[in-house]
Amino acid sequence: MSAGEDALERAFWQAVDDLKEGEAKPIESYLRLVPREQRDELGGMLADLFLARGPAPGSEGGESDGYRRAMAIVDEVLGSRGTAGILPGTLKAMRNARGIEPDTVVEQLAADLGVEGEGGRRALARNYHRLENGALLGSKLSRRLLGALASVFGVDAVDVAAAARPAAQGPGLRSAPAMGRSGGAAPPAPSHPPLPGPADPEVEFVERLFHGGPDA
Amino acid sequence: MAEFDPIEERAVEMLDDVQLEALRIKTVSANDERFEFVLWNLCLRGVAVIEKVCRSRGKASGLDEQEIELAIEDAAARMLLRFSRPDPQPQVHALAAEIAAACVERSWPSQKCAPRLTSRTPNLRLISGLDEAIETGKVHPNDWESS
Numbered sequence: 001m002s003a004g005e006d007a008l009e010r011a012f013w014q015a016v017d018d019l020k021e022g023e024a025k026p027i028e029s030y031l032r033l034v035p036r037e038q039r040d041e042l043g044g045m046l047a048d049l050f051l052a053r054g055p056a057p058g059s060e061g062g063e064s065d066g067y068r069r070a071m072a073i074v075d076e077v078l079g080s081r082g083t084a085g086i087l088p089g090t091l092k093a094m095r096n097a098r099g100i101e102p103d104t105v106v107e108q109l110a111a112d113l114g115v116e117g118e119g120g121r122r123a124l125a126r127n128y129h130r131l132e133n134g135a136l137l138g139s140k141l142s143r144r145l146l147g148a149l150a151s152v153f154g155v156d157a158v159d160v161a162a163a164a165r166p167a168a169q170g171p172g173l174r175s176a177p178a179m180g181r182s183g184g185a186a187p188p189a190p191s192h193p194p195l196p197g198p199a200d201p202e203v204e205f206v207e208r209l210f211h212g213g214p215d216a
Numbered sequence: 217m218a219e220f221d222p223i224e225e226r227a228v229e230m231l232d233d234v235q236l237e238a239l240r241i242k243t244v245s246a247n248d249e250r251f252e253f254v255l256w257n258l259c260l261r262g263v264a265v266i267e268k269v270c271r272s273r274g275k276a277s278g279l280d281e282q283e284i285e286l287a288i289e290d291a292a293a294r295m296l297l298r299f300s301r302p303d304p305q306p307q308v309h310a311l312a313a314e315i316a317a318a319c320v321e322r323s324w325p326s327q328k329c330a331p332r333l334t335s336r337t338p339n340l341r342l343i344s345g346l347d348e349a350i351e352t353g354k355v356h357p358n359d360w361e362s363s
Contacts, residue, residue, distance in 0.1 A: 013226075065285065070259075070263045070291070070292035071259070071263055071292075074255075074296060077293065078255060086296055086297075090293045090294075093290075093293035096289070097289040097290035098286070158301060159294075159297040159298055159301060160297065162297075165300065
């Protein structure tokens, strides 16, 4: 690479960096960094760059608290992406922004899904808590549950289902088996024998909603 | 967040909105980890619009400063949800404005209710003996000729 080409490349990347930092200088200050015969070429490249980039966010209020808080939410949600995609982060962010307690979400889910008994509600609360904390598999959430969540938060069910897509390289968590189903490898033997008695059908129903796959 | 290499990142940042949206669809459909960076860049462009719309419409709707900030946060989260979809979405500024408007328009605690007309309770008083007075012609019912 010739010295002229090198200078052109350096000037271009400096302009990109400055633009990224919100400190773009007048185009002439970059043109001065390259030999005269390369100024046309650099000028064209910078014009494309500024045109494609559009106005800097800072010029539309990027310094405000609202902007910073919104971008912090974006960072937090994307950073927490895991086995249920970005759904846990977005649920938590929307709930906090609307001042809704988790119990209220659980109550509304129970009403939507027809869960009336105490055991079913407890299972719903436990699983919703695990969902918000990213401890469940997005691929195991039922469509019915995703639809109910969409209804509670007033968003499109398609958005909720898309957000639950797991990250490609997420930690290899395995879904807890739905009650009464085989879950692959045998679980470790319990230290106490299970208590006798019929399983609560509502609890089974709730477990299937959260762990039984899209058609459960 | 999964990252492109630095030169790819710069290239992504330089894409215009249409190109960035095309890249989003491609990376989301392929479950490419780098879609997070694409999404982040789209949000960077959309949040400025969200803030502007929430602020202007929020003030017009009587929201206080804290509620406006919460509407901005809500809209940012909802925009992320929308960008998870593998199908094409409207241009980022238009989408951000639509979501921001929806977030402001939901009900807020400080919002004053619109004035409503209430029916006035009639104040009736019984006058004893009026029926007899009408029958005997002592008083006459009100009509357009006599009043």
